[in-house]
Amino acid sequence: MKASDTKQKKIVINPVTRIEGHAKVTIRMDDKGKIDAARMHIVEFRGFERFVRGRLYWEAPTIVQRLCGICPVSHHLCAAKAMDGIIGVDKLTPTAEKMRRLMHYGQTFQSHALHFFHLSSPDLLLGYDADPAIRNVIGIALKYPDLAKQAILMRKYGQEIIKATSGKKIHGTGAVPGGINKSLSNEEIALLKNDIDQMLEWSVQSVDLYKKMYMDDIDRLSNLGSFESNFVSLVRKDGCLDLYDGLLRAKDKDGKIIFDKVRPIDYLKYIREGVRNWSYMKFPFITSLGQEKGWYRVGPLARVNNCDFIDTPIAEKQRQEFMELGKGRPVHSTMAYHWARLIETVHSAEKIKELLDDPDIKGKDLVTAGKRRHESVAIIEAPRGSLFHHYKVDDNDQITMANLIVSTTSNNEPMNQAIRRVAEDHIAGQKKVTEPVLNLVEVAIRAYDPCLSCATHAIGQMPLKVKLVDFRGQVIDEKVRG
Amino acid sequence: MSNGKITIYVDDVEVETEPGKTIMEACDASGIYIPRLCYHKDLIPGGHCRVCTIKVNGKPTNACTFPAQEGLVVENDTDELKEFRRNIIEMLFVEGNHVCPYCEKQGNCELQALAYRLGMIAPTYPYLFPKIEVDASHPDVYIDRNRCVICGRCVRASRDIDGKSVFGFVGRGNDKHIAVNAEHNLSETQLTAADRAADICPTGSIVVKRTAYKVPYGKRMYDQEPIGSDIEKSAKV
Ligand code: SF4
Ligand code: FES
Numbered sequence: 001m002k003a004s005d006t007k008q009k010k011i012v013i014n015p016v017t018r019i020e021g022h023a024k025v026t027i028r029m030d031d032k033g034k035i036d037a038a039r040m041h042i043v044e045f046r047g048f049e050r051f052v053r054g055r056l057y058w059e060a061p062t063i064v065q066r067l068c069g070i071c072p073v074s075h076h077l078c079a080a081k082a083m084d085g086i087i088g089v090d091k092l093t094p095t096a097e098k099m100r101r102l103m104h105y106g107q108t109f110q111s112h113a114l115h116f117f118h119l120s121s122p123d124l125l126l127g128y129d130a131d132p133a134i135r136n137v138i139g140i141a142l143k144y145p146d147l148a149k150q151a152i153l154m155r156k157y158g159q160e161i162i163k164a165t166s167g168k169k170i171h172g173t174g175a176v177p178g179g180i181n182k183s184l185s186n187e188e189i190a191l192l193k194n195d196i197d198q199m200l201e202w203s204v205q206s207v208d209l210y211k212k213m214y215m216d217d218i219d220r221l222s223n224l225g226s227f228e229s230n231f232v233s234l235v236r237k238d239g240c241l242d243l244y245d246g247l248l249r250a251k252d253k254d255g256k257i258i259f260d261k262v263r264p265i266d267y268l269k270y271i272r273e274g275v276r277n278w279s280y281m282k283f284p285f286i287t288s289l290g291q292e293k294g295w296y297r298v299g300p301l302a303r304v305n306n307c308d309f310i311d312t313p314i315a316e317k318q319r320q321e322f323m324e325l326g327k328g329r330p331v332h333s334t335m336a337y338h339w340a341r342l343i344e345t346v347h348s349a350e351k352i353k354e355l356l357d358d359p360d361i362k363g364k365d366l367v368t369a370g371k372r373r374h375e376s377v378a379i380i381e382a383p384r385g386s387l388f389h390h391y392k393v394d395d396n397d398q399i400t401m402a403n404l405i406v407s408t409t410s411n412n413e414p415m416n417q418a419i420r421r422v423a424e425d426h427i428a429g430q431k432k433v434t435e436p437v438l439n440l441v442e443v444a445i446r447a448y449d450p451c452l453s454c455a456t457h458a459i460g461q462m463p464l465k466v467k468l469v470d471f472r473g474q475v476i477d478e479k480v481r482g
Numbered sequence: 483m484s485n486g487k488i489t490i491y492v493d494d495v496e497v498e499t500e501p502g503k504t505i506m507e508a509c510d511a512s513g514i515y516i517p518r519l520c521y522h523k524d525l526i527p528g529g530h531c532r533v534c535t536i537k538v539n540g541k542p543t544n545a546c547t548f549p550a551q552e553g554l555v556v557e558n559d560t561d562e563l564k565e566f567r568r569n570i571i572e573m574l575f576v577e578g579n580h581v582c583p584y585c586e587k588q589g590n591c592e593l594q595a596l597a598y599r600l601g602m603i604a605p606t607y608p609y610l611f612p613k614i615e616v617d618a619s620h621p622d623v624y625i626d627r628n629r630c631v632i633c634g635r636c637v638r639a640s641r642d643i644d645g646k647s648v649f650g651f652v653g654r655g656n657d658k659h660i661a662v663n664a665e666h667n668l669s670e671t672q673l674t675a676a677d678r679a680a681d682i683c684p685t686g687s688i689v690v691k692r693t694a695y696k697v698p699y700g701k702r703m704y705d706q707e708p709i710g711s712d713i714e715k716s717a718k719v
Contacts, residue, residue: 056616059694181696
């Protein structure tokens, strides 16, 4: 059915504020005011995949991290893992593995703290309908100064971990093919140990705070932008949550396994990337289910739903409580993403604590090598979800092919679903889009991903522009803010 | 003069040296740093880059090639010369594709270090964005001419130290570039990773493979102190 076939109105939300990158939301209604389609358009320019072609393979971890200003460490580590494969290394030295993990937990900790406190908590704590002028991190700082301070310090702590492991708070060079270029000194460990108990305590408080907010308002929050889906994530061989490494698992909406124990190198047999004529972005799907039914969600909710257990005690207890929401099925609520995210924040803090006590992070055996290969795939659980890096490297050590599937790409269809749900609940039948309703659309998107820049591979922030367009393309309402 | 020494005056400082030394050598020995790029102490000076431009008795010239003579009055650390040198560095940046953020020479690169020392924030000239392919055909060394500043160190090192003449200049003006002594690429030359020519490049243009990013931040050549500090600290007082 072509857009011109029926009488439709279009509501355009462009771009979404507090999300990195450039996104435009279109909500199309037919002449009866029913939601016909809800789509987020992302200008995807796959520049980096082209850019690394011809470059030397050891440069990839440093080049690709420039994709993103919020989670560069994920790209850095994922490319390094892929390049381990290229130089034939399947097992790192204990020091290298643990240093990289520490870097990753530090990254997850700071990214989750940023995501929740800076980008999402203003909506949750100040109300979705609060004045946009104060519904931001400054508003939080004014009304909840202690919380705001805690958020800043949590972020800072994660960044200190990144600095200690990669050399810099952002865009470091720690991970090299086959290992790492440094271990920790006693002074560095002592410094990081000073604050870890406080960090863990604050993480637990955050998850408890969110849990209470969610349960107090469960009818509204469990429905906001919600729908059912498949889930994809890495899990450790034994089914444990693992953010750094593991095998791919997919579950369906009832929690039944679709595939399990899939090695990264085999991902193309299980996941394909589809295209749609209205978006530059790719739409990955589970091959066996086909493009229509095979889309899936990634990220904290997928990971907590998919794993059998978590190997740190506090996070595991939180997980068990969380899973009760699903009553034996996976939890599907969009707003449960934040809850799962905070469980992972606790898990990361527990892992950091464990690693800081491990003598291996002081080790001197940093790099190892094996027999050269020509193709390699690595997957890491980036803060926002599974991140795939696939490379081919020729005999001259030059990269000839790169394919990246970032979490925002996987969550592309889910975000459309979330917008559609919000539109159905709040916009259908209306002639105007009110400020709070607009914001609900953004809230739903932000639960998945406040960072579109890595998916769009473009940089830029623009003010929010809202257009209500009828089926002839004529603007009948327009709002600009930001 | 009676003891075989001569004296020159560099920014009003008396510098004693011997006949036969260049102004750069005289200054180096006295702890006075003159910025330089194509000069290398193990090579015959080339005088290509002009980063070492000083004024001798009021006239601009190269410190790396100009012989010290009794009583010369030299200007070095002046605002005018610093700006001149910064302009040269800026031009080198826009002529090539110098992507410091991911270049494996970062922290150890003389071009980057000079840019920092001379206070270059960003080039003020328009970028030329030349399209240049990497030659990674050699098993152990690659040449990425995107980062070449045509200093000729590799040419001199290969010819005068390695005795191989693997590298040479071809073309003129904007087209001037480094060529290899082979029909197609570096793999057909006599170059080995142990050659002096393989590790004398001031930028990331000629690099020994698989050595990238091994040194962590903080421990790289120019992480702690600006380029030239070693000379300034070695002053014989
Ligand atoms: S390759 Fe390096 S050493 Fe040779 S001319 Fe270019 S910059 Fe100088
Ligand atoms: S250092 Fe003297 S001309 Fe280059």
